[in-house]
Amino acid sequence: MSGLKFELKKKDPQSKARLGEITTGHGKIQTPIFMPVGTAGTVKSVHTREIKEDINAEIILGNTYHLYLRPKLEILEKAGGLHKFNGWDRPILTDSGGYQVFSLGDMRKITEEGVLFRSHIDGSKHLFTPENVMDTQRTIGADIIMAFDECTPYPCDYAYAKNSMERTHRWLQRCVDRFDSTDPKYGYHQSLFPIVQGSTFKDLRIKSAETIASFGREGNAIGGLSVGEPAEDMYEMTDLVTDILPEDKPRYLMGVGTPANILEGIALGVDMFDCVMPTRNARNGMLFTTQGVINIKNLKWADDFSPIDEELGGYVSTFYSKAYLRHLIHAKEILAAQIASIHNLTFYLWLVREARKHIEAGDFREWKDVMVKKLMTRL
């Protein structure tokens, strides 16, 4: 079982953007990459065949909290892991469940040991600790496993952010100890990525990035951003952190973001992104297109029989018209979510593929500045 490999193929001369290739036990990933979110073992409303052949995703996410509660670990282990369970044979990354359990509010209690919480499904009590979360992700069988951390809310005061970050670092040591003393269950390598925290405080972010880098893991993540702070703060913190995280390891900016956020993140040296936005917004009728943003519910599309996005290409974006999709969403037809989700994800994967082309061609910076404006235009 060989480890995760990251090949840094090219660096953009006018930004911190990089072109790379990650090799996992389930194949290669070209970076920068966007990872569709498959919460409960499914990218919502999209067939596995469509994720591969229409969207061209190279890696998807799973959510540990959701998978732990349903279908539960016993089923996933009997299936031979999540890849076997859902039929996705390319790489999978799982979050640690931390983000979900911290979001449970009243229904959770944080201690040094871990987080005690109640299931949102049936109210049953559970404890997540750094150790058992490693075991859980081993059982799910993700190729890339995330450390158990606290994603601090925004805004958050300095003392809270500092205490939380320090606990995240102590938890990381426990994650590493457990992870390194256990083996993969299904015959392929798994990697543990630690997570930089520190809210929007520069000194904390620097401290955290140095700590995380010192663990020397196979990849590193930046958490606690895209949680409500101004975009400039997100970019400033990312810029600080990518200066410290090692260049020869992939960098993952968690939960980010809009097309513009992703392009700016790439310019700041980030390699991996994930976000529920393309699928969640799709279900609400918000489309990201090569020409800008569309609210397909608006009356102006009622008799626009042109394809959703001719330039993007692909089955759903060229076969179905704006007027038809608008009709489906008003009629509350499931097919609306299906079409809009495939379209938005196809767009996100197109976006990172275009970014890679422009890093390769050496004109990423100019292209990015034009695209950021174009893509956020409301049509």
Added chain:
Amino acid sequence: MSGLKFELKKKDPQSKARLGEITTGHGKIQTPIFMPVGTAGTVKSVHTREIKEDINAEIILGNTYHLYLRPKLEILEKAGGLHKFNGWDRPILTDSGGYQVFSLGDMRKITEEGVLFRSHIDGSKHLFTPENVMDTQRTIGADIIMAFDECTPYPCDYAYAKNSMERTHRWLQRCVDRFDSTDPKYGYHQSLFPIVQGSTFKDLRIKSAETIASFGREGNAIGGLSVGEPAEDMYEMTDLVTDILPEDKPRYLMGVGTPANILEGIALGVDMFDCVMPTRNARNGMLFTTQGVINIKNLKWADDFSPIDEELGGYVSTFYSKAYLRHLIHAKEILAAQIASIHNLTFYLWLVREARKHIEAGDFREWKDVMVKKLMTRL
């Protein structure tokens, strides 16, 4: 513009089953055929590509009531008809909207003129008459258009059934007058099918079948069955009626039914069927398979990692496991409806294809008797 053609290719020696081929302005249909229901211009949760390539449907239904209210006729006409609007380029049949408006209860009033009703969407008032329902279906652009009738509820007393049937016959004359004095809007032929009523009363069914046959239209339908009556009554009425309806025209048994109902209907000389059961039951986790009926929600499938239906073949039925589909339906994931709907519709189209093979081979009757038992077994 050539008319609808029906070629009767073969008759089963041991039953009234027939093999045929209908030719429409949007291509050919092999009969007996099952027609998936595409209520609001979409077969729920199924992409157009999947209806064609996975399910292999040859014709789909649209519901006049739903399409009239949303997206409305103005949009459908601007689009150039429903085929252009939803991208389905094979034949479409539309119902008359009668079934839906009669089901509105308090929200509708029946007169000789037609049915006054309120929209279930916004409460607005509308009038459906035999004449305007012909115009509406002309505008939707279906290849096969249904007469405006009353589908009598079950049970229903003799006097009500008789009066209703007589009104349906008077309305049919008005439908025919209007239909024959108007032209198709989009350059291809449209056919009007009249509908036999008469509830479960033999003399009324005979009378109605004779009346309907006397109109000499391009095809004929049997309505008012599969509305709660015992299956034997359904078969008895169908048997009576198919003895009277002309042999050289396709016969359509509306709203039927279970796999067993369809096989018995074929044995009684029916050529066309439609039903919401495969898609509606799919959304509730009920699967029709080549081995029998499955309630995928049951615990027994939780760790059954075998394909949904290996023998049926096709992408969803062989790619996804029972355990995975069970997980998705419990997690209320949209993908559950997508998988189960494609599976059930693939099964229904497989069923009629198998029936055709056995009529062709001359052993339909024996095959049917075995299959009716097998297909209704609960696994």
